[in-house]
Amino acid sequence: MACYFSVARITWAGRCRGGLLPSASSSLPLFSSFQRTHQHAGHRLRLPLNLRYKSTNNVDSTIKSKGYKFMTKSRTGIGSFASLCSHAASICTVFAYCNTDMFELRCLAISSGVLAMSFQYFRPQPLWIPIRWGCLILCINGCMITQLLIERHRANHMPPELKKIYDEGSFDERGFSKVQFMKFFKHARRTVFVGKEIISEEGREMNKLYYILDGNATVTCKTDGRKLATIPPHCFIGELSFLLHVQDHKRNEQKQIPLKKASADVVAENKTIHVLEWEFDELRKIMSADRDLSNAFAIYSSHDMRNKLLSANTEGRRT
């Protein structure tokens, strides 16, 4: 027993000199763990058997005579490394909180986690509970980062057909990142309309959004059949009904929302026009789960409507 307290006293002295954890409560668990072992410079050293069961005076004199200097040395080196990790972890967390990019934020969170775990491990007595939780959180963050990296890789290596749509449709300039574009177009289906085929009829419920890949569509006046505008490739048809549908759904989430009616007659102008189509409900669900994608679509649509308005003005001047 006396031996235990002697070792604890030596440890305590060493710690105080090193300026480490001067609280009595934090040193208490070490009294038992130091019965047989002693930590120095990151290594656990076994206390020689002959020292374990000797009286206090004996232990002190043996330590001096055998030159066990490490037992009275401070642990400044290891302590400063642990506290360095702790400071670095907090700095990473501060930067993570200030960051809005999901990828950078997760990278910083991982760095902060690793450093915090290093602190927990290298402190005089490792704390295994936060280390184990840290491992779990690290794994989750690792999986999410991998998913983000895969998404980015796929977006940067999109098929040539999609790349052509992305470039020619000016998606980059109009608010769509490549990742958002891929998410959006992943759900599209290809369709063909033959010449004079009706795409939308004024007053009839719209349930699909179209994006023209090639060929033109004509917007006509229902009453006198007058041509109002031409919709060229890389424009949407049905975006007005879709935006209203999304807005109504946001207002009354619980209720069954009736579909919106098309604002004009639109027919295929050429022999065939190739389009991509999306079901309103499917697209609405994708967008409600991804606000950035929803905003990107709203920005793209505003550019689209501007072009349509300008084209309608030109047609109006001609007639």
Ligand SMILES: Nc1ncnc2c1ncn2[C@@H]1O[C@@H]2COP(=O)(O)O[C@H]2[C@H]1O
């Ligand atoms: N004047 C116009 N110029 C170009 N496109 C139009 C015009 N009026 C309506 N449209 C398009 O035709 C679509 C008919 O259905 P929406 O009202 O949902 O969305 C409409 C627009 O996409």
